[in-house]
Amino acid sequence: MDTSFPFADWFRSSSTYIDAHRGRTFVVLIEGEGLEAERRAPLIQDLALLHTLGVRLVLVFGARTQVRRALAQARVEPRRHQGRFVVDEQAMTIIEREISALRLAIEARLSPGLSNTPLHGVEINAISGNLVMARPLGIREGVDFLRGGEVRRVRTAAIRNLLDQRSLVVLPPLGYSSTGEVFDIDAADIARHAAVSLVADKLIILGHARGLYDAQGGLLRQLSPGEAQGLVCDDDGELAEHVHIACTAARQGVARTHLLSWRDRDALLAELFTRDGVGTMITRERYEQLRTARIDDIGGLQELLRPLEERGMLVARSRERLEQEIDDYVVIERDGMVIGCAALYAYPEAACGELACVAVHGSYRGSDRGSTLLAEVEKRARAAGLEQLFALTTHTLHWFLEHDFTLADLEALPRRRRECYNLQRNSRVLIKALAAA
Structure with missing residues (x-):
């Protein structure tokens, strides 16, 4: 009688990757749609697992889906210009509320669980705060973006200190200015700045798309920045933004960026602990x-x-x-x-x-x-x-x-x-x- 378990073989083969990832710094971006209430639990459990295996984790989360829904419910329609919201005080109040609620939900999921849950007995210090410094987008083509901002810098030393203390760092899509204001920031831009400034070993992006495909529909496993940029156009929306962020990060020193889909429940672990992975990796090492x-x-x-x-x-x-x-x-x-x-x-x-x-x-x-x-x-x-x-x-x-x-x-x-x-x-x-x- 065969009593072998496929899981045991997978676990044995993953040991090399477990050792390789221990002590490494990963910046993980999860877009807001992947953190809806019915989806967030498996993703956060996998992040907790990575943390317990010794990975130094920085989680950047988006909230675009939640914010758009809340704005629609409040019948607030911010003007859009150059692909960004013009964020007035009314819109910013809603944005801050939705981001705060999502941050609290993430932190709650990272807290010790009940005896019958995957996180039972795992104590994780999830730390957020004023770790992203921002500046206003200002006036562009005559349009004032008001509370819309962009990353000025991330507080690298503070984040490293938290990681050294075995904390999991959480970065919401907000930034703080030297004048004491809070600005709405694009989460993907925060992820890129964090990965570059920390010289992260990996930038992992979980969005709608699984990765990049060739003309025959085959998933492309590994690309250089030049190859990747030639496969998308501005009309590709979120995917184009993610590819741009990945290629820029690669050129600025991030060794590997992985494009994955939150639709695949196993994407994060399968990409990191199997030989071929399940997404597209963009790397600066090839040429x-x-x-x-x-x-x-x-x-x-x-x-x-x-x-x-x-x-x-x-x-x-x-x-x-x-x-x-x-x-x-x-x-x-x-x-x-x-x-x-x-x-x-x-x-x-x-x-x-x-x-x-x-x-x-x-x-x-x-x-x-x-x-x-x-x-x-x-x-x-x-x-x-x-x-x-x-x-x-x-x-x-x-x-x-x-x-x-x-x-x-x-x-x-x-x-x-x-x-x-x-x-x-x-x-x-x-x-x-x-x-x-």
Whole structure:
């Protein structure tokens, strides 16, 4: 008699994923429709399970469905402009009420349950608060959005501190301004900002759609941002918004974003604990490499550097100079495009080198690519027997200070470099000692 249980085999195969996810930071966005009273319990139970398995969770929830229903019941019809409500005081009162009610319902579901419920004996500290700072959308095309706002920043240090204390952080679609006002914020935008600022391991989006499909109707399991954006248009509504958020997050440093549907009761666990998953994953890892520059990179380098040269952030470099110095450069190439570079000019007589021409394409800033370039230059400098790096900057002083450079006098530069120092630019001098390899 066969007494095996399929569940046991699944549980054994999931052990690798359980270990891999422990201690990782996941930002989970659930749209309001997925949190209706008849649907929310299974989703919140799965989030509680992830928490007990050691995942550091930030839950961002939407309330669009609940707010629209409440506005209709109150016979309030806010004006729409550029896809957003113009939120007056009457509408904001209703929005705050509905969001508060939904937050309380989520927190109640995360509280210890009765003996016959899945959360029996599980104590979860669900913490919310003024963790999202906002600014008003202001006046656009002559229309004042009033209490409609956008994310200014999330309070990263405060959220990390809560996660370190084993709390589950809950972020409602509201933001707080420095003047003490509360603004209506798009939940998807909060999720993106939170994922990027926390350098989350995953951004998980639970919306209406299961993911993205090919022309034959087959689910696409893994895509790059460029591939994903080509599959949606503005008319796709919520899905287009989610794809845009996912692609932007990927370009700003979030390793993986998962598009799932709240319609599938098992979507969250099946995506995270099975090999193939059930949704679409958008990842930044597929077409990116760090390497030594080549002559055929000259055109890409010029395109990358030109905007920074025009703004006076970098000294202009001719094509001839780039060709002569090409061996001094490292580049980040993504899908055939140069999106980052840095140069190392060695001064062996002084046992030091100059970190120069650090640049990252505007669409790919806000991630760790600048730090990646610096680490590679440091590695090469140590291999060449250099003991310190120096840099000259007019615009990015704080970035260098954050990466352990210290301010120095002009006299700290090697004589050869000091003789060609441009007094008109008045660049700051920064020095960093290199630890032995």
